[in-house]
Amino acid sequence: MRALLCALAVCVVTAASGAAPAQVLDFEELDGWREDDHSEALAVFRQTCDLLKGPEWAPLCQLAGDMAGRPEAAREFFELFFRPVQVGDPPALFTGYYEPELEGSPVRTSRFNWPIYARPPELQDGTVWRSRMEIDGGILSGRGLEIAWLDDPVEVFFLHVQGSGRIRMPDGRVLRVGFAGKNGHPYVSVGKEMVRRGLLRLEEASARTIRDWVQRNPIEGRALLGLNPSYVFFRKLPQLASDKGPIGAMGRSITTLRSIAVDPLFTPLGAPVWVEKDGGRPLRRLFVAQDTGGAIKGTQRADIFYGTGARAGEIAGEVKDGGRMMVLLPIDRAFAMLPEH
Structure with missing residues (x-):
C-alpha cells in the first residue's frame, strides 16, 4: 500500500514488449478454478474496476455491475470475457501482509516515545530524500x-x-493510518542480511523471528533495522470505517484474502489474478491486484493480504511459498500480449 496507481496502458505495454514471456491459458488449466467463490471475487473486482483505463475495460465494468445479485453468473462472466495469461515463468514467490493493530499515544510519553511521521512537505515523488538512519536520528523532530x-x-x-x-x-x-509516501530509497531486506550474517537460518527467517531477535538484542537490532534505508510516511484516515480494509494503491479499501499487492510493471492494477499458492496453507482462488509494495518486484510475485490483527500477522509473516499466478485480461488484450511470429 504504498505507491501511486500507474497507468494501465503503460503497465500492459511494458509486459507485452518482450520484457517477460507471456502464455495464454484455458480456464480448464487452472487448478481449482471451478471450486472458487467467483461471486465474491467479482464483488471485489467491481470495487475498483471503474479505475481501469482503456476502452476494453469500461463495458466489462458495466457488465460486472449487471451481474450483482447473480452469483451463479459470476464464473461465466470471467470465462466469457477474459483469458488467463501467465506472465513470466514459475515458480512464483508469494508472501503475505496484514494491517497491524498497535497500542499508541497522540503525544510522547515515557512509554510511547517512538514516532510515526506525516509526509514532510518538501518531499517530492520520485526523488531520493533522507535515509532511515537520518530520520531515526531526529532530523524531523520538533516540526x-x-x-x-x-x-x-x-x-x-x-x-x-x-x-x-x-x-x-x-x-x-x-486511529487508522495509511501510506502517504516514502523517502525514495530502495527497500533492503533485513531478514536476508540476518541470514547472511548467520543470525538466522534461511528457513527460520520470518517477521516473527526477526521481531523477536531485534527485541532481544535492542542495540544490534536497531542497527540492523537501519540497514533498510527505505522509510514510509503516513496519513490519518478518519473517514475509513472500522469494517473496511486498509487503503491500497488504487485509493480504495482492500479485502482479506481477495486483494494482492503486485508489481504494476507486469500485472495491471485492478485486474483479476488467479493464484495457485503452495506451501503450508495452499490457496487456489481468484484475487484482484489492488495494491503494490516496495519489495514486490517481478512477474511471478505477489503479496497476499491476510486481514487485520495479530492472528493475521502471524499467518502473513510465515508465508514464503511457491506456485504460479495468472492475470485475467480481456480477450483481445490477452492475445495481444503474445509475441508476433
Whole structure:
C-alpha cells in the first residue's frame, strides 16, 4: 500500500514488449478454478474496476455491475470475457501482509516515545530524500509531523513494511493510518542480511523471528533495522470505517484474502489474478491486484493480504511459498500480449 496507481496502458505495454514471456491459458488449466467463490471475487473486482483505463475495460465494468445479485453468473462472466495469461515463468514467490493493530499515544510519553511521521512537505515523488538512519536520528523532530507515538521501534519498522495500521490510543479511540509516501530509497531486506550474517537460518527467517531477535538484542537490532534505508510516511484516515480494509494503491479499501499487492510493471492494477499458492496453507482462488509494495518486484510475485490483527500477522509473516499466478485480461488484450511470429 504504498505507491501511486500507474497507468494501465503503460503497465500492459511494458509486459507485452518482450520484457517477460507471456502464455495464454484455458480456464480448464487452472487448478481449482471451478471450486472458487467467483461471486465474491467479482464483488471485489467491481470495487475498483471503474479505475481501469482503456476502452476494453469500461463495458466489462458495466457488465460486472449487471451481474450483482447473480452469483451463479459470476464464473461465466470471467470465462466469457477474459483469458488467463501467465506472465513470466514459475515458480512464483508469494508472501503475505496484514494491517497491524498497535497500542499508541497522540503525544510522547515515557512509554510511547517512538514516532510515526506525516509526509514532510518538501518531499517530492520520485526523488531520493533522507535515509532511515537520518530520520531515526531526529532530523524531523520538533516540526509537528508526528502523527502518533508507539512503544517499540520494531513495531514502527514493521508498520512501515505493512504500510497501514490501526493504533489504539489510551482513551480507547482507534486511529487508522495509511501510506502517504516514502523517502525514495530502495527497500533492503533485513531478514536476508540476518541470514547472511548467520543470525538466522534461511528457513527460520520470518517477521516473527526477526521481531523477536531485534527485541532481544535492542542495540544490534536497531542497527540492523537501519540497514533498510527505505522509510514510509503516513496519513490519518478518519473517514475509513472500522469494517473496511486498509487503503491500497488504487485509493480504495482492500479485502482479506481477495486483494494482492503486485508489481504494476507486469500485472495491471485492478485486474483479476488467479493464484495457485503452495506451501503450508495452499490457496487456489481468484484475487484482484489492488495494491503494490516496495519489495514486490517481478512477474511471478505477489503479496497476499491476510486481514487485520495479530492472528493475521502471524499467518502473513510465515508465508514464503511457491506456485504460479495468472492475470485475467480481456480477450483481445490477452492475445495481444503474445509475441508476433
